[in-house]
Amino acid sequence: MANNTKGRRDFMGMALGGFTALGGIGALYAMKRSWDPLPSVKAAGFTTIDLAPAQDNVLITEKWRGKPIFILKQSKKMMSKVSDETKKRLIEINGAHYMVAVGLCTHLGCIPGYDPTDESFLCACHGGMYDATAEVTKAPPPRGLDIPPFKIEGTKLVLGETGPEYEQMLADGTTMPV
Numbered sequence: 405m406a407n408n409t410k411g412r413r414d415f416m417g418m419a420l421g422g423f424t425a426l427g428g429i430g431a432l433y434a435m436k437r438s439w440d441p442l443p444s445v446k447a448a449g450f451t452t453i454d455l456a457p458a459q460d461n462v463l464i465t466e467k468w469r470g471k472p473i474f475i476l477k478q479s480k481k482m483m484s485k486v487s488d489e490t491k492k493r494l495i496e497i498n499g500a501h502y503m504v505a506v507g508l509c510t511h512l513g514c515i516p517g518y519d520p521t522d523e524s525f526l527c528a529c530h531g532g533m534y535d536a537t538a539e540v541t542k543a544p545p546p547r548g549l550d551i552p553p554f555k556i557e558g559t560k561l562v563l564g565e566t567g568p569e570y571e572q573m574l575a576d577g578t579t580m581p582v
């Protein structure tokens with residue numbers, strides 16, 4: 405009887421250990437996926453990123469001039485919640501919408517973390533929050549994440565160049581110069 409109980413406990417321990425290990429591998433895989441850069445080319449202050457492989461609601465982190473750049477392809481469900489005003493923050497390529505922003509909190513510069521379940525960013529430094537378009541939803545950040553200068557070339561985004569879409573964002577106050 406005692407042996408049976410011990411055997412069961414050993415089995416439960418192994419099963420739980422297995423689940424934990426699997427969970428850990430899953431978390432590492434998810435983390436790696438979100439940090440896998442899209443195909444990109446960096447040269448003389450410009451970063452060219454092909455957005456074609458981007459997946460809905462999977463955050464991509466790139467780097468441009470030493471700054472983290474967040475790219476988030478919006479799903480149809482996410483777009484259904486976006487107001488016309490907030491839609492101005494998004495970049496449209498071939499009918500798909502992307503949030504592209506400098507991943508530094510506009511309060512004091514911490515790097516916010518993305519929660520794909522909640523479809524929001526939380527800045528752990530002082531609790532500021534942003535929605536999936538990187539518009540601020542909870543103070544203290546004074547504004548949404550800044551949008552870096554960009555130019556659209558086919559399915560590619562060239563960071564560091566100024567295209568007409570970015571100029572429009574500056575003109576209507578959607579973002580400020582970075």
Ligand code: FES
Pocket residue numbers: 509510511512513514527528529530531532543544545
């Ligand atoms: S630095 Fe992000 S809330 Fe303060």
